[in-house]
Amino acid sequence: MAIRDLRPTSAGELFIGGAARRGTVDSRRLPLYAAGEIDVPFVISGQDEVISRDTLWEKHSHPTHELLWNQRGASSAAIGMRVWTITPTVGLWIPAGIPHSGWTPTGTWHRAAQFSIHAVPSISDDPVAVDITPLLGLLLGRLNTDGLTADSRAKTEAIVLDLIAPAQHELFLQIPESSLLAPIVAAVRADPAETTTLATWATRLGVSTRTLTRAFRFETGLGFSQWLATARVQHAVSMLTRGDEIDEVAACVGYHSVSAFSTAFRRIVGMSPGRFRAQ
Template sequence: MMTKFHQSQLSLSDALVEEDPEQSSLRAHAVRIDVSQNEREAPEHRHRKGQLVMASRGGVTCRVPTGIWMVPPQCGVWVPGGMPHSNVATANARLFFLFVEPDAADLPDRCCTLSLSPLVRELIIEMATQSEVASAYGETMTTLLLSGLSRMPVEDLHLPLTAEARLNRIASALVKDPSDRSTMAQWAQRVAMSENTLARLVQQETGLTFGRWRQQLQLIIAIRSLAAGATVQQVSGDLGYESVSAFITMFKKALGTSPARYLRKFERWT
């Protein structure tokens, strides 16, 4: 008996349709997708199986009802089975999707970013690039992968979202134009509430102050862009900072290190 693994070089949406994870009876099933020169999006969808999204090149973000999640280099975003989500990848990204049967491994029941060890990453790549391998080899690979994956630490890098329509309106506007430097008072006026009410609402719904909530979105966009090859100068300008030093200062205060050093700790791999 042979176990089959899949590799795809289609566009993001087409590849996810082509490589329907529900067709596989394996405990874990991996797919590689090479995105074309243009940024690609897979609209909101869901799977019965859990899904790990990993990028070996470029950047990708995942959006679920509770937040926007960044996939930094050397990490993966875990999306539990049944959860609606969408994926947006930068141009020329190389993505790996690992689909896991429910209860096949002790994995979180919430969306989160996992810091992946070199062994786990290589096992996912191997699983995605092999066409046909002996079932004993495949089972051993799967067991080792799922055991390792369940032990990976969580990286806290996401933007909390809620069902509150006014906050979602602000979040969508900031995602569309992250350079918008409007004050909280100006945002409050746009969504027809007082500044104090908006401040309380953001704290109540996300657990963050308005400034920290907006900063978290900027960090997600910044890391995604830097991982895709943008320069610190480009990212600083895209986020509306008056100077590169102001952007680097914000980055250091939030993550404890400079943009260059942050990415360096996730050494690139192909």
């Protein structure tokens, strides 16, 4: 069979299910800044917004370090060919100057904080997940309120900087770039319950299972089954964050039992789906 090139051609195509290609999307364009290109007058500056329409943030970069998280809902950020999931408990630290795009569904309470590169060293040279603990969330929220004295702001900022650290678990999906794997990627991301086996895919694509296994390992660092589990869990996180029931989520992402789903979820996220949903 002839396989057309299904590799992503735009920021929107990197996000699960092709949602960013719908006609009701609010597409936002922001500048591409180099790290430190603008000298900002703050140490930490916060913003928040309740998103009223599905929103695609076109590729952009900041002169500051950025921390993204949500007060409510799950969103995504794409950096290169990695798609990260952002929730109320797991944020994403993006060092200054790194281009990224984003996808924020309707109803998400989106939050972000910018950090001056002259006052705050990056916690990592690369984008990295950050645990948004209740204390950290409260302190970041305090910085976004009016009436703080200079002394109170400085003390709050110092505690925030002491608390921010890379998370032990992070949820991102490396999207293969080769045309060989593109049909598999497109099918799984359109429907996480996709059950086509690697052997069947090999037959369809006219290659051996060994070739596909090597390709997945080379492009993503994971075997096919691990990559598939991560794609499913990433979708499950979005469903759990909006309050869907665990058994419904398990079925929607291709698991025949809640226990099998829970095992995969715990291995990737570091906690059970029940605990994650409660948080």
